[in-house]
Amino acid sequence: MKARVLSGVQPSGNLHIGNYLGALSNWVRIQHDYESLFCIVDLHAVTVYQKPDELRAQILETAGIFLASGIDPKASAIFVQSSVPGHAELAWMLTCVTPLGWLERMTQFKTKAAAQQTIGDGLLQYPVLMSADILLYQAAIVPVGDDQSQHLELTRDIAQRFNSLYGETFVMPSTNLPSVGARVMGLDDPAVKMSKSAPGSSHAVGLLDSPDRIRKVISRATTDSNPAVDFETMGPGVKNLLGIFQAFGGHTADQMHAQFSGMRYGDLKKQVAEMVITHLEPFQARYRRITSEPGYLESVLKDGADRANAISYGTIDLVKRRMGLYTESPNCIQDPAKAVA
Numbered sequence: 204m205k206a207r208v209l210s211g212v213q214p215s216g217n218l219h220i221g222n223y224l225g226a227l228s229n230w231v232r233i234q235h236d237y238e239s240l241f242c243i244v245d246l247h248a249v250t251v252y253q254k255p256d257e258l259r260a261q262i263l264e265t266a267g268i269f270l271a272s273g274i275d276p277k278a279s280a281i282f283v284q285s286s287v288p289g290h291a292e293l294a295w296m297l298t299c300v301t302p303l304g305w306l307e308r309m310t311q312f313k314t315k316a317a318a319q320q321t322i323g324d325g326l327l328q329y330p331v332l333m334s335a336d337i338l339l340y341q342a343a344i345v346p347v348g349d350d351q352s353q354h355l356e357l358t359r360d361i362a363q364r365f366n367s368l369y370g371e372t373f374v375m376p377s378t379n380l381p382s383v384g385a386r387v388m389g390l391d392d393p394a395v396k397m398s399k400s401a402p403g404s405s406h407a408v409g410l411l412d413s414p415d416r417i418r419k420v421i422s423r424a425t426t427d428s429n430p431a432v433d434f435e436t437m438g439p440g441v442k443n444l445l446g447i448f449q450a451f452g453g454h455t456a457d458q459m460h461a462q463f464s465g466m467r468y469g470d471l472k473k474q475v476a477e478m479v480i481t482h483l484e485p486f487q488a489r490y491r492r493i494t495s496e497p498g499y500l501e502s503v504l505k506d507g508a509d510r511a512n513a514i515s516y517g518t519i520d521l522v523k524r525r526m527g528l529y530t531e532s533p534n535c536i537q538d539p540a541k542a543v544a
Contacts, residue, residue: 216399282507289515
């Protein structure tokens, strides 16, 4: 029996090469090794205001990017979070066992709250919803970036607390991170992770960007005060560019040293840009083909939601019975391991 893996992406902002190298390509590699579920987390997106029409369009765009990246809808369930009511239902039940102090200490909450004049409760509850996303499917593996590790630890804490209060109910999730490309930094500021929401036109390379735009953005990337690549003294900006090239090309450390040592930064940026363009061209061709087929994305998402709902029902029934809530289901899954099957 395969363990279950779950991960997701918000349909807000433009998905970029950091999302691809840090998440999507990893999902493609592991999807056949597990029972795989990949979610477009639109409920997370609305913790801050989203224009409705733009959000709907971005949900479909994200689904198209999943498929163009190589996620196989026959092997993996691709679905929209809000299409599975169990996410919100379980989030409320988990909220009721989660101490407020656990949420207030979350780094992302403190950072995002400091940048907003009005703080919505959804921002505080965001990590509980993420915990519900994972625990709803009794996921054993959660391939998230290291910036989400605190949220995953909270998920484990919530699962442990629930299990201690109500009996063994949830499988304890673990992480699975790729060894290369897990953290791509901003091209304009290599001190921060590449982000979909960062301001500025030179921060990230979008997966659907044109070749001309890719060359322009990478040509503006931050480097350092050296005149050329020096592997002993290079700054984080140069390291980031080399990391992008290596992650796309699969080169070894020795190959990277041989190819780039002493190369001037203008030539480095040209080679990085061409490497990115070469790899994104077939991806973009697949995306155009997938999104041009009327109704295809919607059918994939409906099938994925049907599969996800079928799994979620057992967990919701089990949690309700553990907590003493009313359920019309005549049978109870007594062993959480059976919820994984």
